[in-house]
Amino acid sequence: MNKKTVRDVDVRGKRVFCRVDFNVPMENGAITDDTRIRAALPTIRYLMEQGAKVILASHLGRPKGKVVEELRLNAVARRLSELLGKNVTKTDEAYGDAVKEAISKMNEGDVLLLENVRFYPGEEKNDSELAKAFAELADIYVNDAFGAAHRAHASTEGIAHYLPAVAGFLMEKEIEVLGKALSNPDRPFTAIIGGAKVKDKIGVIENLLNKVDNLIIGGGLAYTFVKALGHEIGKSLLEEDKIELAKSFMEKAKEKGVNFYMPVDAVVADRFAKDANTKVVAIDAIPSDWEALDIGPKTRELYRDVIMKSKLVVWNGPMGVFEMDAFAEGTKAVAQALADAVDTYSVIGGGDSAAAVEKFGLAEKMDHISTGGGASLEFMEGKQLPGVVALNDK
Numbered sequence: 421m422n423k424k425t426v427r428d429v430d431v432r433g434k435r436v437f438c439r440v441d442f443n444v445p446m447e448n449g450a451i452t453d454d455t456r457i458r459a460a461l462p463t464i465r466y467l468m469e470q471g472a473k474v475i476l477a478s479h480l481g482r483p484k485g486k487v488v489e490e491l492r493l494n495a496v497a498r499r500l501s502e503l504l505g506k507n508v509t510k511t512d513e514a515y516g517d518a519v520k521e522a523i524s525k526m527n528e529g530d531v532l533l534l535e536n537v538r539f540y541p542g543e544e545k546n547d548s549e550l551a552k553a554f555a556e557l558a559d560i561y562v563n564d565a566f567g568a569a570h571r572a573h574a575s576t577e578g579i580a581h582y583l584p585a586v587a588g589f590l591m592e593k594e595i596e597v598l599g600k601a602l603s604n605p606d607r608p609f610t611a612i613i614g615g616a617k618v619k620d621k622i623g624v625i626e627n628l629l630n631k632v633d634n635l636i637i638g639g640g641l642a643y644t645f646v647k648a649l650g651h652e653i654g655k656s657l658l659e660e661d662k663i664e665l666a667k668s669f670m671e672k673a674k675e676k677g678v679n680f681y682m683p684v685d686a687v688v689a690d691r692f693a694k695d696a697n698t699k700v701v702a703i704d705a706i707p708s709d710w711e712a713l714d715i716g717p718k719t720r721e722l723y724r725d726v727i728m729k730s731k732l733v734v735w736n737g738p739m740g741v742f743e744m745d746a747f748a749e750g751t752k753a754v755a756q757a758l759a760d761a762v763d764t765y766s767v768i769g770g771g772d773s774a775a776a777v778e779k780f781g782l783a784e785k786m787d788h789i790s791t792g793g794g795a796s797l798e799f800m801e802g803k804q805l806p807g808v809v810a811l812n813d814k
């Protein structure tokens with residue numbers, strides 16, 4: 421990575437404003453998955469050991485510029501204190517006199533967590549006054565929030581213009597792994613793209629078609645491709661206005677010599693429900709009043725074979741409605757193949773694919789699970805991430 425990192429600055433005795441992505445799933449005030457908090461620990465611990473005064477900032481949810489009591493970071497501060505084995509002070513605001521007062525009491529190695537930065541309308545507007553108010557709290561800016569790096573917000577981008585600005589270890593690792601996959605991949609290189617909609621994956625399919633050896637399509641978006649081949653898809657998800665685009669992707673794959681894999685069979689259901697009637701049908705035999713909610717067993721075998729023969733696999737988006745057990749087998753089969761393929765480097769784009777490998781208990785077997793859903797997708801589309809661009813060059 422051509423950006424400076426925490427290793428390139430002397431943080432001893434300095435106040436460090438460290439943006440992290442503690443946007444964790446919560447239920448009734450309790451954190452249901454602390455992966456993102458744990459992922460930031462190496463940077464936080466390093467800063468503590470180096471004698472910095474560590475001021476952490478994060479968003480949680482989408483409060484839209486207002487204080488939303490359930491989206492305060494108190495539970496996050498408690499969890500972080502447990503993980504660090506050290507009390508983390510939490511302020512009820514993210515800038516201003518009370519915050520400055522709390523920071524003035526910090527000793528080297530102390531950790532303080534600011535309130536949810538999205539309680540302020542200036543955050544998402546990337547307001548320069550708010551960015552300056554954040555910058556006033558510190559001497560150095562560290563961005564370790566890969567999950568929010570695709571957002572040009574005051575705490576992810578704006579602040580970097582007013583302080584020396586470097587990347588944390590998580591940010592560095594994410595950029596290196598995803599960057600290497602796209603610029604210098606081990607081959608055969610396979611991308612697996614699933615999820616609900618073609619619309620959300622246009623950019624990533626376009627970009628990956630220039631880079632991969634194999635492109636595997638699954639999930640709800642696959643049926644627009646099936647339709648583009650001229651088959652009936654019943655009540656399966658269809659984006660009528662993307663049929664031509666799907667055709668052009670298949671043509672482009674042919675031109676580029678990319679093997680384009682689509683489902684050959686599907687699990688269809690008579691309604692969208694966990695207790696629906698289901699059956700397996702060939703891809704050209706989807707009944708008119710049924711919908712395809714998962715890839716079928718032959719497709720699972722086919723995709724497994726491609727995965728086993730790959731040196732690098734990047735996966736974004738589930739193969740079916742994995743939240744319901746009846747339609748989880750396709751996603752599970754892909755996760756299991758990645759777990760079994762020990763010579764294959766597996767990169768899981770964040771979001772639902774990461775949730776799926778967690779759900780199946782296979783997370784430990786993956787080589788890299790990105791902490792960024794939207795961020796990893798934009799990175800794979802070949803876009804520059806504003807939170808990274810704003811950091812100081814080496």
Ligand SMILES: Nc1ncnc2c1ncn2[C@@H]1O[C@H](COP(=O)(O)OP(=O)(O)OP(=O)(O)O)[C@@H](O)[C@H]1O
Pocket residue numbers: 614615616617620638639640641657712713714736737738739740741742743769770771772773793794
């Ligand atoms: N065949 C299908 N029919 C309908 N929905 C499907 C089908 N296959 C997968 N899905 C749904 O797609 C959703 C996931 O797609 P989505 O594009 O939202 O997430 P993603 O690709 O993992 O990206 P993100 O990183 O944003 O989470 C899941 O909720 C899943 O149930």
Ligand SMILES: O=C(O)[C@H](O)COP(=O)(O)O
Pocket residue numbers: 441443481482567568571792793794795
């Ligand atoms: O969960 C995420 O993908 C990041 O924390 C970014 O959140 P956002 O989509 O609300 O900006």
